Amino acid sequence: MxxxxxxxxxxxxxxxxxxxxxxxxSVKMHLMMCKxxxxxxxxxxxxxDLLKVHSSGxxxxxxxxxxDERVAEALRERKSDGGTRE
Amino acid sequence: MDTATHPDPQGSLIEDLKRGNSFAYKExxxxxxxxxxxxxxxxxxxxxxxxxxxxxxVTVIDAIxxxxxxSGLKTWLHRIVANRCxxxxxxxxxxxxxxxxxxxxxxxxxxxxAKGRWDLPPKLKFHESADTLMENDALSGCxxxxxxxxxxxxxxxxxxxxxxxxxxxxxxNILDISASNLRxxxxxxxxxxxxxxxxxxETGKC
Ligand SMILES: [Zn+2]
Numbered sequence: 001m002x003x004x005x006x007x008x009x010x011x012x013x014x015x016x017x018x019x020x021x022x023x024x025x026s027v028k029m030h031l032m033m034c035k036x037x038x039x040x041x042x043x044x045x046x047x048x049d050l051l052k053v054h055s056s057g058x059x060x061x062x063x064x065x066x067x068d069e070r071v072a073e074a075l076r077e078r079k080s081d082g083g084t085r086e
Numbered sequence: 087m088d089t090a091t092h093p094d095p096q097g098s099l100i101e102d103l104k105r106g107n108s109f110a111y112k113e114x115x116x117x118x119x120x121x122x123x124x125x126x127x128x129x130x131x132x133x134x135x136x137x138x139x140x141x142x143x144v145t146v147i148d149a150i151x152x153x154x155x156x157s158g159l160k161t162w163l164h165r166i167v168a169n170r171c172x173x174x175x176x177x178x179x180x181x182x183x184x185x186x187x188x189x190x191x192x193x194x195x196x197x198x199x200a201k202g203r204w205d206l207p208p209k210l211k212f213h214e215s216a217d218t219l220m221e222n223d224a225l226s227g228c229x230x231x232x233x234x235x236x237x238x239x240x241x242x243x244x245x246x247x248x249x250x251x252x253x254x255x256x257x258x259n260i261l262d263i264s265a266s267n268l269r270x271x272x273x274x275x276x277x278x279x280x281x282x283x284x285x286x287x288e289t290g291k292c
Contacts, residue, residue: 012276
């Protein structure tokens with residue numbers, strides 16, 4: 001029998017669809033009977049989604065500015081010494 | 087195929103990069119650097135990681151000429167970063183130390199009784215959608231704080247998988263870890279975020 005602790009252990013694999021069909025079935029059976037684990041899975045899933053929303057579109061402006069400068073400089077050098085490469 | 091009505095945006099970006107178009111570089115740097123930094127942070131401390139990402143872009147200017155587009159630009163860039171980091175680690179004779187042994191966070195593991203049932207079950211349902219939750223600036227700040235407190239390896243795996251939406255296979259290749267180790271890293275990181283949101287919802291504190 002799958003216990004709550006076992007379920008918590010493989011919860012991310014369940015969310016990502018990485019379990020075998022047998023494991024998947026035993027998780028589903030457990031969830032039907034266990035309210036706490038339903039809440040846990042729901043909350044872990046929400047935390048995962050939160051991360052997707054939160055991390056996208058975050059930029060490190062200072063680093064990007066530095067890279068832009070170095071790339072621009074390297075492009076200039078390349079044009080002046082190897083301009084006939086094409 | 088009519089390329090005028092079905093343009094391949096990445097294809098034309100790659101062509102522009104090959105031609106050394108500076109606007110194309112600006113666009114690509116903005117788009118791909120955050121992911122490249124996440125890769126580098128798996129291997130190195132913050133300032134070395136930033137340095138490596140900068141150096142990589144300079145080498146990309148020449149290397150892109152040989153890029154054939156088989157792997158996709160993002161994966162290709164991430165591999166360049168990973169290889170450079172591995173070389174650097176080799177040169178200073180260091181390895182990435184990672185704990186793959188336990189997939190349950192110790193704090194969460196303590197919440198089960200000896201029989202494996204919940205002793206301290208999750209009390210509240212996170213009822214709001216992720217978008218609504220993120221409108222809460224305090225929560226967003228708290229998430230930043232906890233993300234930066236995660237071990238480098240967990241954070242990088244999480245970022246590449248969730249934020250940069252790499253397939254597991256690519257994350258494993260780039261970070262040089264097995265599929266089961268990736269699962270452990272992802273699960274450990276998600277549990278930390280779960281615990282953080284729970285505390286935040288219950289107490290309003292970070
Ligand atoms: Zn349960």
